[in-house]
Amino acid sequence: MTLEILISDLLSPLRHGFFTRKGGASSGVLRGLNCGYGSSDQAEIVSANRARAATAMQVAPGRMVTVDQVHSADVVRVGAPLAPPLPRADAMVTATPGLALCILTADCQPVLLADHENGVIGAAHAGWRGALGGILEAVVAAMEALGADRRRISAVIGPAISQTAYEVGPEFLSAFLEADPDNRRFFTGGAGDRLHFDLPGFGLSRLCGVGVGRAVWTGHCTCSDPERFYSCRRAVHRGEADYGRLLSAIRL
Secondary structure, three states, rough: OOOOEEEEOOOOOOEEEOOOOOOEOOOHHHEEEHHHOOOOHHHHHHHHHHHHHHHHHHOOHHHHHEOOOOOOOOEEEOOOOOOOOOOOOOOEEEEOOEEEEEEEOOEEEEEEEEEOOOEEEEEEEEEHHHHHHHHHHHHHHHHOOOOOOOOHOEEEEEOOOHHHHOOEEHHHHHHHHHHHHHHHHHHOOOOOOOEEEEEEHHHHHHHHHHOOOEEEEEOOEEEOOOOOOOOOOHHHOOOOOOOEEEEEEOOO
């Protein structure tokens, strides 16, 4: 099956893509393009899936750069492929052509960024913890340290869990209100004491607040579209044993 890759006019003509689960070699509940070694999938199948994505990105598999994502606000500056053990971080930046910065997600926000004029790119994994902790501000600052101008940065949030599907409890709301009472605007009421959190809206607000030139969400909900996307939350609700990881990548 052919790979399905979502792209954005904001990042073109740079080679980039938010890969869906279509076109991979994994089977069962992981069916499709599972690119996560942290899943229960066979390592050789994950490697084969990543190799397919590398071909689409027009790089060798060894130049698909990832980090050990830990929901932090830490950013790695990349000038060459990373060797194990991978650094624990949630974003990467580079000004080196031929390296594909790759993020793995299954509901969290994959964010690809580019300053086309100054030749600097970034990629971030922004779940609620990372976004609240400042990962998006940190990746923009790291891009500036490489010569980018934040006013010229285009940022695209890829497939992520939407507000309709993201039910949370009052303790979740409290964490956001402690950081900033204005964060209440990202929550709507649900049943009982449940609320629904707008993760992409929060991400866009943080990007706009840090002064990037343009920022958009692709509008795709991972939890609501099982044929195209993996979702941790959906897997938990269905009682499935595991879930795959989606790959998002960008290169100069």
